[in-house]
Amino acid sequence: MLLRHTHPEIKPRSALTVNPAKTCQPIGAMYAALGIHGCLPHSHGSQGCYAYHRSALTRHYKEPVMAATSAFTEGASVFGGQANLLQAIDNIFTVYEPEVIAVHTTCLSETIGDDIPQIVSKARADGRIPEGKYVFHANTPSYVGSHVTGFANMTKAMVDYFAESNGRKNTTINVIPGYVEPADMTEVRRLASEMGIATIVFPDTANVLNSAMTGKYKMFPEGGVTIAQLKQSGSSRGTIALGTLASGSAGLAMDAKCKVPCQTLNLPIGLHDTDLFVDALHHMAGVNVPESIDLERGQLIDAITDWHQYLYGKRVGLVGDPDQLLSLSRFLTALDMRPVYIATGTPAGKKYEQSLRDTLAGIPDDVQVKVPGDMFLFHQWIKNEPVDLLIGNTYVKYIARDEDIPYVRFGFPILDRMGHSYFPSVGYRGALRLLEKILDALLDRKERDCSDIAFELVL
Amino acid sequence: MTTIPILDERRRQIFQEQDNASFAMTCDRHSVAGSVSQRACVFCGSRVVLYPIADALHLIHGPIGCAAxxxxxxxxxxxxPQxxxxxxxxxxxxxxxxxxxxxxxxGALCELIAAYRPNAAFVYSTCIVGIIGDDVAAVCRQVAKEQGIAVLPVHSEGFKGTKKDGYxxxxxxxxxxxxxxxTRDIAPVSINILGEFNIGGEAWLIRKYYEQMGVQVVSVMTGDSRVEELRRAHGAAxxxxxxSGAMTFLAETMQAKYGIPYIxxxxxxxxxxxKxxxxxxxxxAAEPCIQQKAEVLVREQVAAVLPELQRIKADLAGKRAAIYVGGAFKAFSLIKALRLLxxxxxxxxxxxxxxDDYATLREMCDPGTVIVDDANPLELSKYVIEKQADLFIGGVKERPIAYKLGIGFCDHNHERKIPLAGxxxxxxxxxxIHTTVTSPVWGFVPFRAKDGEF
Incomplete structure (x- = not known):
C-alpha cells in the first residue's frame, strides 16, 4: 500500500497541501510558449525552476524540451534580475538564434519586483534584440493560481504583444485550443478545415512536442504558430476560445484590443461540447457542416448506443484541470455514468464550481467537489465510499493500485504511458477514444474478477 | 564538421585534445544567464540527498511547484515506510x-506531525522563503520543542548557489x-555508506557485499534510510x-567532530x-579474515558475470559512447566499465x-575525446554527431535528444529502474547497453536507412 499513509477520517486542513492536483504557473507558460514557432521560453528565476519544468515536460512528451534561464544568484536576488535578463537576451540570440524569446517570471523574480517590460525595452534600446526578432513576456507568479493560470497568462500575452488589426476582417477564425495536447490542437484545426475554414490556432504545440524522428536534433522543430499569424489574428473574423480558465482571458483580450468578437466555449470533449464547437464554427464562418463531420458524429453516437449497457450508473472519480473536468463530467453524465468525486488543484472560482455542480445536479449519489482540492482529500473520499472508475493523470495510479479500481489516464502529466500526444481526446474522434479507454478499463476488470463460469466469449 | 556558436565565457568549459596542448578547464562556476544548461538548483540538491529517509516527514515550504x-x-x-x-x-x-x-x-507542521508521528521532519526552504525572510529555523525549534521530535530546517533556497550547495x-x-x-551495540568493524541513494535497490546490493565480508553497515546516507540509524552513524569506524560532490562535506564534518576517517x-x-x-x-587489515572474504566474494561475483560480459563485449567492441552525467566520479567509473565492454x-x-575531476577525466580518456562542463543540448548533439557516438549515457533531459539523433541511450540517473551498481x-x-545499441529500431533512422547500413 503505497498510500498507506492516507487515513479515511477527513479533517479540515488550513495550512497544508498533500499530493497536489496542480503545479505552478511557469510550467504552463513554458508549454504555451513552445506553441510558437521558433520560440525559446525563458524562465526569469533560479536555475532549478526551468530544469524541473523541462524535465516534467520531457517525461510527459518524450521529446527534447528547450528553454533558457536567467540563472539567478544571490546577487540577482538582492539587486534585481535586470542584468541577468539583459545578458540572457544577448546570449540567447547569439547562441541559440530563436525567432522569439518568451519570458515568464517566477515566484523569485515576482517577489523581487523585476519590471520585465522595462528590461525588455532597455534591451531593445541597447540593440540587444536583432532586427525582426522578438522578446515578449507574461507575469506568472508561482504563488497565484496554477499551471493552468500560467498557460492562460502566456496565451493572453501573445494577444497583448502581437495581435494587430489591419482595419478590415479576414475570413480566418482564431481558435485558442486551451491547455490540451498537441494532438488535440491538430484535431480542432482538422475539424475546422473539414468545414473549409481557415484558422489561426494558438498556441499550437503540434509538431513541436510530437515531432517526427529524422535523425537530426532540431532545437526549434517545424510546428508552432508563427509571429506573422499571431499578428494577423487581430484581423480574423472571430475567435473561439476553448476552456474558460485556459483560453478565456486571451479571447477577451483579443476582442478588447482588435475588436475580434470572441465566443468562449467549454473544451470540445465529448458529444455535446463538440457539438457546440462545431456549431460555433458553423455560425461564425457562415459555412455548412459537411457530411464527413456528420459521419464522425454519427459514428460516435452509434458507439455510445452500442455500448451504453456497460456504462450506466458507474461511479467515477475525476482529478485534473478545471476545463477538462467540466467537459468530461458533461460527457460522462451523457453516458449515464456518475462522476461523484471531482477535485482540481486549480483555484477556478465560484462561478466555475457552480457550473460543475449544475452538471452533476442530476446524480442521485452523494457528490463531492473540491475547487481547489488535492489528491489526498480525493483519496479520502474514495476510502469512505469507493468508485467504479478513476480518471486522472499518472499520480492517480497510486490510488488505483491501493484501492484496486479501474483507471483511465487522462490529463497532465502522464509519465508512464504513450498515446496522449498522438491521439486526440477532443472532437468526436477524441470522444470515441475516451469511450474506448473507459470501456477497456471497465471490461478488463469485469473479466479479471468474474468466475470461470461467468466468463464468456461474447459480452 | 558542423559549427555551433559557443559563448566566449564557455569556450574554456569545453576541451578537445587536438585544440592545443594546454589543459585548463574552467568549471565550478555558475551557469551563464541565458544558457540552456542541463543543471538544477540548490533545492534540488538537498531534496535528492534527504529524500531516501523513508520514515521522516519532508515538508516543502514554498509555492506548490517545488513540491509537485x-x-x-x-x-x-x-x-x-513510504x-x-x-x-x-x-x-x-x-x-x-x-x-x-x-x-x-x-500549522502545516503541527497537522502533519499529529497525523503521521514521523521520526523526524525536514523543512525545505525554497527561493521565495529566502526573499520574504521567514525564520524557518525558529519555527522548527518551536515545533520540535512542542512535539518532541527532531524538526530540521534545510536551507535550500534555490538561488543560493548550485546543486552542490544544496548537497x-x-x-x-x-x-x-x-x-x-x-551506539553501544555497534561492532568495531563497521562502516557508513555515504552518497548512495538506493536507486533501483543499489544500496541493498552494496550493503549485502559488505555484510558478507563481515563488515557491519551502520547506516546508508541516504538510501532506504531510517532516522534511528542516522542518529547512531557516529558509532561507525x-x-x-x-x-564526488554529494556527501564529502558530511564525511569531513564527521571526521572533525567524531574522528571517523573516510575513504x-x-x-x-x-x-x-x-576496489x-x-x-x-x-x-x-587487523582482521585478516575480512580481506579473505572480500577476495572470495569478488572471485565468485566476477566469475558469475564474466562469461556473459564477454559475449556482450563481442558485439559492442569498437562502439563509441558519449557520457554526460551529474557528478564527474560517475563518469570515471563509466569510462572504465565501458572499456571493459x-x-x-x-x-x-x-x-x-x-x-581535479576534469584533470582526472583527461588522463583517463583517449586523445580526441571531448570533455565538457555544464554543456547545452546544442553542444551535446554536435559532438555526438561529430564523434559518431552509438550510445549516450545521461539523464531524463538527454534521453530524447539521443533518440532524435538516432542512437541508443542508457539512463544512469533518477530513472534507472534496475541496479547498475555492483x-x-x-x-x-x-x-x-547491448539492447539499446544493437536494437533494430535505429535502422529506421532516415540517414542510416539511406546509407543502406541496415
Missing part, C-alpha cells in the same frame, strides 16, 4: 508572500541528527563516500566495485565536476 516536481520522481527505494513518497507543501499564496509564511508553516545544506541538516543515537568509493563497474570492497578490507568514450562531461549491476548495465 519532486513528488516521487526518484526511484530511491524503501523496504519499509512516507517519503508523499508530497507535502505549504502551497504558499500571495497573502503569505506579503505577510509571511511562518504561521502557515507552523551541503542537506549534509548540515543530517549532521544535526548524527550523534544523537545509542569508517565512512565510505561515493560520488572514497565507486560501485559502478567491476574494477571500481572490487571499494578491498579498500574497506584494507582499512580493517570494448567501447570507446568519445565525449565525457558532467554538470558539476571540479578542476557486480550484478555491471551485467545489467552491459545488457541494457
Amino acid at each position: 516536481y519532486t513528488w516521487d520522481i526518484r526511484g530511491a527505494l524503501s523496504s519499509g 512516507l517519503h513518497r508523499m508530497s507535502f507543501s505549504t502551497d504558499l499564496q500571495e497573502m503569505q508572500v506579503i505577510f509571511g509564511g511562518e504561521k502557515k508553516l507552523y 551541503r545544506a542537506a549534509c548540515d541538516a543530517l549532521f544535526k541528527l548524527v550523534g544523537t543515537g545509542d 569508517l565512512n565510505v563516500v561515493q560520488c 572514497r568509493a565507486s560501485y559502478f563497474g567491476i574494477e571500481d566495485m572490487a 571499494a570492497l578491498y579498500d574497506v578490507a584494507a582499512h580493517f 570494448g567501447m570507446q568514450v568519445v565525449l565525457a562531461g558532467s554538470q558539476t565536476g571540479n578542476a 557486480f550484478e549491476g555491471m551485467l545489467q548495465l552491459a545488457r541494457e
